[in-house]
Amino acid sequence: MGQKRRRLALSCVACRRRKVKCDRTFPTCVRCQKGSINCDYVTYTSQQNTAFPTPSEESPQLERTGSVDSWAEEANEWHERSRQHENPRPQEDKSVPPAPAPVSRPPTRTLQELQERISSIETYVKVAGSRPVSSETHLRTRRVGAHEDSPDKDAPQNHDRALLRGKGFKTQYFGPSHAASLLLQFEELSFFTKDILQRLPTFKKTREIFKRHRRETRQAFVLPDSETLVSLIPDRPSTDARVQEYFETMETTYRVLHAPTFFQKYKGFWASSSDTSSDFLVQLLLVCACVNCIVPDGPTGFFGTNSVRRGTAIKWIEVCETWLDLQSQKHMTLEIYQVQVLLVIAKKFNCVKVKREWTVAGHLLRLAMSNGLHREPSYLSTSISVFDQEMRRRLWFTILELEVQASLDRGMGASLGPFDWDCLAPLNIHDEDFDQNTEKMPDPRPVTTFTRTSFLCLAQQHLPLRLEILSKINSIRAPLDTDSVIELDQRLRQILDALPRWTDPAAKAMSCDLSELLLYELLLLIHQPFAAQAKGQTRHFYSRVACRGAALTTLKKYKDMRPTSTLTFSGLRSDLLRASLALCHDIVLCTASTEDLMQDKNMPVTLIEQAVDIMEVRLRRLGQGFHAFWLTCSALALIQAKMWPAKPAEERAQETADRVVKLHDYMMEQQTPPTPLASGSGLEDAAMSTASTLMGLSGQPVPAQVVPELDPFAPMAGHFNVFSDTLFDFDMPDIWGMGGNAQLQ
Incomplete structure (x- = not known):
């Protein structure tokens, strides 16, 4: 009686090793996909089934073995052990010759190799910012968190090129x-070139002559001294x-x-400013x-809109x-x-x-x-x-x-x-x-x-995820779909739950809030396209709730900050405007829907009002940001008219216009004539001898101009253009009549 023929293994290697049912989905089955396990299938190249991969003894994060021979060898050994384990016979048939013993094969990783690997990883982490170590040590280690297929052992490394x-x-x-x-690989040419340079004694002298001529013919620039x-x-x-x-x-x-x-240089500056670099x-x-x-x-007042x-x-x-x-x-x-x-x-x-x-x-x-x-x-240089x-x-x-x-x-x-x-x-x-x-x-x-x-x-730990989301949000050919949004939402919330809770007072200035605002901003952006669809409110219910939650959390973060941190964030980021407009849009959708999901109507309106106040404070300090301020004020008046229709919408619009005009009048009243610069400071000489960007430092007073009678809130013919030039140039001087534009004179 011949040896029993082995059946073809159609399930993936990982499911067979774990003895679970495999759905045989190619290229990755559902079980491996959920468990983030490398899913490999048996590749039959002939009837003898010579190429038979098997699961690696390493973890899924480690690199796969690229040798087909080693895979086939390990597969045969695995098959023999599994056959003996799954089909035990109480009485051995003596007529059947015993199966040949499996070829002994050393394990993929010996204990000594694993210990050396752990030691190298520990050294890699500790010495990451220390002295440069040999490239060989770094090439044996992998970057933490990098999920990539292992290159061929004989392939040239990127560090060597x-x-x-x-x-x-x-x-x-x-x-x-x-x-x-x-x-780097053609060392013979490098040595030969160096030998040629040594045979050119006049080359160095000629090079110095070229440098001297270049310095003499170069235009003289005078730096600000x-x-x-x-x-x-x-x-x-x-x-x-x-x-x-x-x-x-x-x-x-x-x-x-x-x-x-x-601070060492700062103290030296106040001790002797002349010796400071x-x-x-x-x-x-x-x-x-x-x-x-x-x-x-510091002083108050405005020069035009500045x-x-x-x-x-x-x-x-x-x-x-x-x-x-x-x-x-x-x-x-x-x-x-x-x-x-x-x-x-x-x-x-x-x-x-x-x-x-x-x-x-x-x-x-x-x-x-x-x-x-x-x-x-430390990979490429030993001189840093x-x-x-x-x-x-x-x-x-x-x-x-x-x-x-x-x-x-x-x-x-x-x-x-x-x-x-x-x-x-x-x-x-x-x-x-x-x-x-x-x-x-x-x-x-x-x-x-x-x-x-x-x-x-x-x-930097979640920077790759943020880059992935950013590319999908702004992608032209591959927009977001519902399934990918849910997956990204889960990954972002896992990071939010794992954020450390720093108790240091220095962390409360900006670090704690910014660590969360980075993620809430992305949550708002991935859900906003679906939450904004008025016709698909039932289908995109979760996106609406998630978008509203991210917007409310963002506005609460700004409300609880100290005043200087609030001004800093509003100047460096645009999430305050984005969250305010998203929340206003969500309230309008709720009022138009049969399902009123807004349990507390006063709290969102209060947060939006506080956001408008933050923008107004920034305007009074900086003189910039009218675009965000005007849009948010208008959105606030709209939702107030929707939620409390007792007051007509015309009155709400007039109140918003009065608030913007009042701020404009305040800036006009605080106009301050420029103070001429003191002579002999050397600043005018620097301005005349350097780039034209210093021309404004000459201190010449700007002649007063008559402010034209403008009514920026007059009714507009036709439909309102959201992306009009006037709207996006709301900060420009010609809107306020202070820029010397010939069209307004």
Whole structure:
């Protein structure tokens, strides 16, 4: 009697190993899909069934074995053991020759190998921010959370085909597709080229001559000198208040500066301003510009639609931008990178060139990538200090957060995906735990312990999910569907439930609220398209409830913040306007529906009124934001007319118009003539010799102009155009008659 023929295994390997029923869905069965298990099916290449895969002895997160021979060998062994286990016979048939013993095969992972792997992973985590370790150690480890198919063992690694030249922040990155990356594998050519250079003794001398001629023929630019920069810095009490506010709010979320290094230079500046470097003076001016409109002290009044505080901040920004434009883009330093990031933050908060925010953030991201900030420095270089490695990580993820937020506010997809960088997350440590002389980084603190970097460490964990949602929300060809929305909703809520509850008072300034606002904003965005459909209220009931909950939570967060944090968030984000309008739309749908789902009608209206008050305070401080203020006021009057029809809608509209006109009259009454600059300050010389952006600093008074009689609330012919130019240019000076537009004269 011959050996019993083996039946074809049609179920997946994982279900057969667990002895459960498989629905045999290709390429992934339902059970494996729910359990996030690698689903593999038997591939029959011949009648002998030589290719027979089997489940790996490793966890699903570990890489699969790519060798077909090893899979077939392990499959035969598995089949023999399973056949003996499932079909035991009480009496062995002696007539049947015993089956040949399975070929002994060493286990995939021995105990010693597993111990070495655990040790390497522990070393990888601890040394992530410390001294550069060998590339071999890093290549044996995998990034935590990366679900990707394992490459071939013999395939060239990406680290071996990338160039990162330079030291510190003076680096240039060239990816694997760059032509010169072949030199890393073509070592013979590299040695031969170096030998040729040694045979050209006149080459170095000729190079110096070229450099000298280039310096002589280059146009002479005069940077704003130190005296000019010092003259722009406010007095000591005002500067102290602004620096303190910046480090209590902005520097607990977006990490740009190293606090001990900054304050050491800050004390030296007040001791002797003449010995202070210009890069620190520019940093100090930008720090003051970021929060100049938030700090309660300072002058009041307006120059046209600009508040005096915003006008001062814009002057600082223009001087710093001119200084930055004339710096070398080839020899970058940490200080120049910090100025780059601070400049983007200061422009965003002070509403400087709002329509360019997305392109400016994208330019900053590309600049960072061109210098290799997106690559883990310990992978590619051994000449970058421990301090610079950590600062590169902080700056990279700060730039990523700024670019993602700019893309979300503009309605664009992100510029890169989650697999376009391998830079490790910054360490959750205090700034006082390391400095420029540190040789080995301390162990990172748990995420439940708050530091200034805790928010950034937490945000990067769900950054790939936010990028995925952002690409789906703004996708042109693959819009969101109901099933994907429910899945994304569950993933976002799981992250919200797992957020640490920091009790440190410093975390309550911005970090706690921003950690939740990032996720609630995405919840609102994924459900809003379905919640806004008036015809499908029953079908999209959950989306309506989720959208309303996210909007209410967002408005409550803003209500409970301290006043300075509220102004900071309203300047850096647009979720206050988005949540207010979404909640107003939901109330209108509820009033028109037979099912009244709004149990408490007064609470949402109260929150929207408080949101309008926040926008009005920002207008009085900054002079910008009429668009959001006017829209929210109009939406508030609409829902009040819908919910309480006792008062006619015409009266509600007139009350809204009176409130906007009252704010406009306040700005007109607070007009302040510009104060001429003191002569001999050196500022006019800098303006004449540098870019035209400094022309506004000459201090020439602007002649008074007659304000035309405008009635912006007059009835409009035809239908109301939501995207009219007037609406989106509501902040422009020609609307208020202060910009010198010839059409209004």
